[in-house]
Amino acid sequence: xxxxxxxxxxxxxxxxxxxxxxxxxxxxxxxxxxxxxxxxxxxxxxxxxxxxxxxxxxxxxxxxxxxxxxxxxxxxxxxxxxxxxxxxxxxxxxxxxxxxxxxxxxxxxxxxxxxxxxxxxxxxxxxxxxxxxxxxxxxxxxxxxxxxxxxxxxxxxxxxxxxxxxxxxxxxxxxxxxxxxxxxxxxxxxxxxxxxxxxxxxxxxxxxxxxxxxxxxxxxxxxxxxxxxxxxxxxxxxxxxxxxxxxxxxxxxxxxxxxxxxxxxxxxxxxxxxxxxxxxxxxxxxxxxxxxxxxxxxxxxxxxxxxxxxxxxxxxxxxxxxxxxxxxxxxxxxxxxxxxxxxxxxxxxxxxxxxxxxxxxxxxxxxxxxxxxx
Numbered sequence: 001x002x003x004x005x006x007x008x009x010x011x012x013x014x015x016x017x018x019x020x021x022x023x024x025x026x027x028x029x030x031x032x033x034x035x036x037x038x039x040x041x042x043x044x045x046x047x048x049x050x051x052x053x054x055x056x057x058x059x060x061x062x063x064x065x066x067x068x069x070x071x072x073x074x075x076x077x078x079x080x081x082x083x084x085x086x087x088x089x090x091x092x093x094x095x096x097x098x099x100x101x102x103x104x105x106x107x108x109x110x111x112x113x114x115x116x117x118x119x120x121x122x123x124x125x126x127x128x129x130x131x132x133x134x135x136x137x138x139x140x141x142x143x144x145x146x147x148x149x150x151x152x153x154x155x156x157x158x159x160x161x162x163x164x165x166x167x168x169x170x171x172x173x174x175x176x177x178x179x180x181x182x183x184x185x186x187x188x189x190x191x192x193x194x195x196x197x198x199x200x201x202x203x204x205x206x207x208x209x210x211x212x213x214x215x216x217x218x219x220x221x222x223x224x225x226x227x228x229x230x231x232x233x234x235x236x237x238x239x240x241x242x243x244x245x246x247x248x249x250x251x252x253x254x255x256x257x258x259x260x261x262x263x264x265x266x267x268x269x270x271x272x273x274x275x276x277x278x279x280x281x282x283x284x285x286x287x288x289x290x291x292x293x294x295x296x297x298x299x300x301x302x303x304x305x306x307x308x309x310x311x312x313x314x315x316x317x318x319x320x321x322x323x324x325x326x327x328x329x330x331x332x333x334x335x336x337x338x339x340x341x342x343x344x345x346x347x348x349x350x351x352x353x354x355x356x357x358x359x360x361x362x363x364x365x366x367x368x369x370x371x372x373x374x
Contacts, residue, residue, distance in 0.1 A: 013278040028056045035262045050090045051122035053263035064090040090125040100149045112293040113142035119283025122263045132156040155338045184242035184314030185270025198272045198313030200330035203360040240365045242314045244276045255324035267302045271310025279304030304346040306334025315348040
């Protein structure tokens with residue numbers, strides 16, 4: 001008999017009971033909506049403010065404020081929502097942070113430090129750099145180059161996702177190879193290299209002319225070679241669900257691909273090793289380098305717990321009923337941070353980037369070629 005976890009991952013994240021999750025999800029949805037309206041107004045005064053993040057438990061939007069003379073402008077522009085705002089005194093404006101991050105990103109792209117993750121942490125009001133192998137020559141050069149920007153440094157306890165030694169083609173699968181439904185977060189093992197990763201999600205080409213459907217299974221490194229393909233037949237139906245073995249909602253239906261857009265909002269991942277875990281969004285449009293000197297941008301970072309074997313797994317946010325979810329991307333890196341108990345940094349590649357680079361769109365629950373296992 002299956003014994004379910006006492007609390008859902010979201011209840012663990014928000015430190016509440018399961019029955020309070022729908023209430024907090026509704027609060028989060030409202031805060032996110034207001035935050036989206038607020039952002040364009042703050043952009044006009046980007047030298048006076050340092051960005052926003054939401055706090056669901058407090059039911060507030062924190063507005064980092066450099067110049068308090070502009071506060072009344074924001075309040076008058078959003079009179080009906082101003083009770084949700086907390087204006088927090090900070091040093092760095094959003095303009096300053098963005099300019100500094102752009103310079104750091106350029107140096108990372110040219111110097112190629114090994115195994116780093118870097119992004120603007122709005123809550124901290126600074127740029128955060130996570131790294132391993134501080135004594136590596138490339139990393140020393142990079143650290144010296146970015147010294148003027150006073151980044152906050154934190155350290156991994158291991159490399160941020162060791163990639164395979166070589167990139168090898170993944171053979172096409174035929175329909176007879178699949179004996180059980182494959183869901184996001186399920187484990188896949190490369191028998192040749194004895195490496196384990198997780199399934200991302202089912203996708204299809206944008207032109208809809210291909211006879212193949214792609215499943216995205218790996219990726220400390222992402223490229224076209226790391227997509228497995230399954231030939232479409234009359235008997236083959238896609239399962240648009242994510243594995244959630246520790247919950248009564250053991251299959252999460254992929255309803256849409258609406259992206260999370262607010263700092264502080266929840267995001268969850270499903271992976272073979274740690275199953276479904278949730279964290280808070282910490283950074284958008286961040287950068288990441290791996291142990292193969294490959295530079296990746298447009299990475300989103302969260303605090304979700306991850307471990308080896310979780311790479312490639314589905315990243316999603318919950319809908320109100322906890323049964324349906326919005327697909328957000330696939331995990332590409334994640335490690336525990338040194339010096340902190342249960343402090344993780346998790347990076348994922350968003351759907352928008354995958355769709356643009358590889359001309360693939362996710363198969364959703366309402367699509368004609370999808371189904372569920374129930």
